[in-house]
Amino acid sequence: MPARTLHLNAFIWPGGYHESAWKVVPEPPESVFDLRWYAEIAGIAERGRLDSLFLADNIALAEHRLEYMPQTQFDPIDLLAALAGLTERIGLIATGSTTYSAPWDLARRFATLDFVSGGRAAWNIVTTGSPLTAANFGLDAHPSHADRYARAQEFVDVVQRVWDAWDDDALVGDKASGLWARRDRVRAPRFEGEHFRVGGALALPRSPQGRPVLVQAGSSPAGIALAARYAELVFSSQPTLEEAVGFRRELRAQAAAAGRSPDAVHVLPSLVYTLAPTEAEARARQQELEELASPEFRWRNLLWVIGLDPDDFDGDQPLPESLLAGPAPTSQGERVFAAAREQRVPLRELARRLAGTPTQATFAGTPEQLAAHIEEWWRAGAVDGFTLMPTTLPHGLRLFVDEVVPLLRRRGIFRSEYAGTTLRDHFGLERPAARRAETADV
Structure with missing residues (x-):
């Protein structure tokens, strides 16, 4: 087994992860509509050899936000597909809802992202919490928490069946014989469950990673159960070291009980941070943002x-x-x-x-202090890494890559080069074998 290493995921939010960020950054407000803004952030993250970029999604407009902060919620899969052509190695994590999507369609979109990125795609599985979303999809009411998670279990199962419909040796592409693919190596899912019916296979072979990496965020019992069963990366939001240790221990125990290796599940809690050369300056920058809120x-x-x-x-x-x-x-x-x-x-x-951020760990200080904080949590077994949420972008991420990453390397806990070309390579995850199609049993 390879030596344990720290993993870092960069969260992209217009201006930065503070509602006042857009008021203080030097970039013009409309820059968050420009692909070049996102490409700059992606380039910074890849230069630092970070594992991945993460784009969240809101599929309903909270109108109270319009007056106070940028509302630029692009389709995350489409945006990351564009960034795939502008990057080479960094992973690309997009959010997709199990409550307001169709499994076959979402499976195809993420398989496409995996192909166009050369094996760097990941699906952040969400059940969508906002009740405002229902009206956008023609529903009278937003499903309950329990119903959303019951649907999610079946949804993820169906998506995996769609991804696995082709055997790895199904594609032949033999010009001499004229055989493109072996029909007997492609099996339509023909799934009928409580929530979904899905018939045919994709017109695509298995994607470069076999399946895109599965990501999940949620700390409720249902959320932990879903992550333990499926997730390979888990976003969490425990604000204290003790809570984070307990969360990771429970998640790993449930993964083992589900027949999975606990080491195949990586916990990357959110880390909201403000950096400066001195702690006093960092706190002053943090206070400036707060006073503008x-x-x-x-x-x-x-x-x-x-x-x-x-x-x-x-x-x-x-x-x-x-x-x-x-x-x-x-x-x-x-x-x-x-x-x-x-x-x-x-x-x-x-x-x-x-x-302002009651459910996340927050930090304000120097690069040396942040590096020490990260190492403390990592060595304590609270995390496998962090989801970085700088209060301003792209400046905050650039500071992290230029000032904190070298310190983490000196401490011997972070890579200098990527281990391979795919997101699974970055996390030491095996390429999953295609499972045989079977009658729905969920």
């Missing part, structure tokens, strides 16, 4: 990120006790609900106390 935006966005519609609430009132009596709509919301039960204060005040 809107209290009105903060309480509304707090509800949005945990799966509630802010237009249904009053910022001058606390969350209703009747709502707090039940479970939060998303795993991220559990921490917010716990704080709201303990502190019966208006939503504006609750959002202020939770400081």
Whole structure:
């Protein structure tokens, strides 16, 4: 088994991961609509030999955000396909919803991304938490948390069957005989389950990685169960070292119980950071962003990120006790609900106390301090790496690559060169064998 190494994933958000970022960065606001802006970030990340780029997705517009921050939610698969032609090695992780997608279509789109990138694609599996999304897809109501996860289990299973419909030796391409592919090596999924019916195979052989890498984020019991069964990379949001150690230990135990190697599951929690030559300067930059933030935006966005519609609430009132009596709509919301039960204060005040990013680890300091922080969490077994979320882009990522990456290499925990050409190579993941088509058993 190869020696354990640190993994780093770069999260791309217009301007940076702070709602005030676009007000302070030197780039013009409209640059976030330009492919060259994304290409610059991709180039920085690849120069640093980071494992991957990650694009989230919102398939509903939260109108309260329009006044306060850029709303530039491109289709992540399409955007990463464009970046595939401008990069060579870095992995490309796109979000795809199991609640508001069709399995066969999504399987084809990710297989296409894997082909055009030469084996660098990954699918971030999400169940979509926002209730605003339902109307965009012709539904009267957003499915419950339990229903979304039940559907997700079957959805991922079907997608894998579609990817595996071709055997690895099905493609022949023999000009002399005129045989393109062996029909007896291609088996249509012909899946009939509780939620989906899928008939034919893709008009594509297995993609370069066999299957794109599977990624998942979610800390609820259902989310952990889904990750333990399928995910190879797991995004999490534990803000303390102790919570992160416990999360990774539980996830690895459940993966083992599901018959998987725990070492095939890599945990990459979010890390929101602000860097500067001195800690005082970093905190001053962080404070500048905070002072530019809107209290009105903060309480509304707090509800949005945990799966509630802010237009249904009053910022001058606390969350209703009747709502707090039940479970939060998303795993991220559990921490917010716990704080709201303990502190019966208006939503504006609750959002202020939770400081904008209540569900993520935040850092402000020097490159040396950040390198030490990363190594501490990695050696403690809390993480396999981090999902980097600089408060400003591209400046914050450039600082990390130029100042922090060399320190991590000196500490002997991060690569100097890529191990191979595919995302599976970067993470030491085996190319999965195609499984035989079978009758649905979910």
